[in-house]
């Protein structure tokens with residue numbers, strides 16, 4: 001892979017596992033300096049060790065995306081360690097099965113705090129540093145559940161639907177100031193959230209996908225690599241659905 005992210009400094013939330021860890025590895029391989037941020041410190045440090053061992057440049061910072069104070073510290077750490085911030089990957093997210101009737105206020109608030117408010121805080125607090133770079137971008141981790149409905153995870157749908165229009169709004173607000181904002185919309189990617197599904201549920205979900213199987217975290221990271229690179233200079237407010245054709249049926 002060429003150094004398509006040379007001179008970029010990326011903060012990746014939820015970077016300790018699954019899709020976020022794949023972003024950290026792929027971005028580092030493409031030349032970015034990467035701050036892996038997560039609540040899971042041991043796993044995050046192991047991703048960082050692996051990247052550094054392979055000749056990349058990465059560091060870990062413990063970030064709970066629901067905490068404004070943590071976000072301030074994480075952005076300051078990126079600046080201190082790597083001299084600035086050009087790229088924010090708002091990837092951290094949690095899922096829990098609960099429909100309209102079974103969701104609780106506590107469960108609802110937790111999902112919204114992490115998936116939605118966390119992404120807003122990240123954009124708000126990183127923005128001054130992104131603006132300084134003059135050539136920055138934000139990548140929002142949506143989900144096809146932000147586009148279509150399903151019966152059993154209403155708070156998750158609500159949070160991912162919000163991310164979709166938040167991305168476009170911030171893209172429009174900052175379009176003339178050198179900060180692009182784009183989203184990817186995965187479905188059934190074999191990582192933490194999906195690997196916990198019972199085999200029969202997984203099979204039924206895979207059978208419903210035109211390509212006939214789920215994806216892997218790198219399927220998402222390579223799309224984000226393009227969106228966060230200078231190859232995508234004219235791309236903002238855009239969405240890439242990565243779902244094996246699921247939403248095309």
Ligand SMILES: NC(=O)c1ccc[n+]([C@@H]2O[C@H](COP(=O)([O-])OP(=O)(O)OC[C@H]3O[C@@H](n4cnc5c(N)ncnc54)[C@H](O)[C@@H]3O)[C@@H](O)[C@H]2O)c1
Pocket residue numbers: 013014015016017018019020037038039040063064065066091092093094095114141142143144185186187188189190191192193194
């Ligand atoms: N796997 C899929 O099929 C799929 C589909 C659509 C969207 N997504 C989205 O992709 C993103 C990554 O999911 P994944 O499948 O890799 O799951 P994952 O569980 O492997 O990764 C999520 C990461 O987020 C971290 N995290 C959770 N709460 C956090 C918090 N408060 N602060 C900081 N980090 C926190 C976790 O520790 C974990 O490392 C999520 O936003 C998810 O909604 C995944």
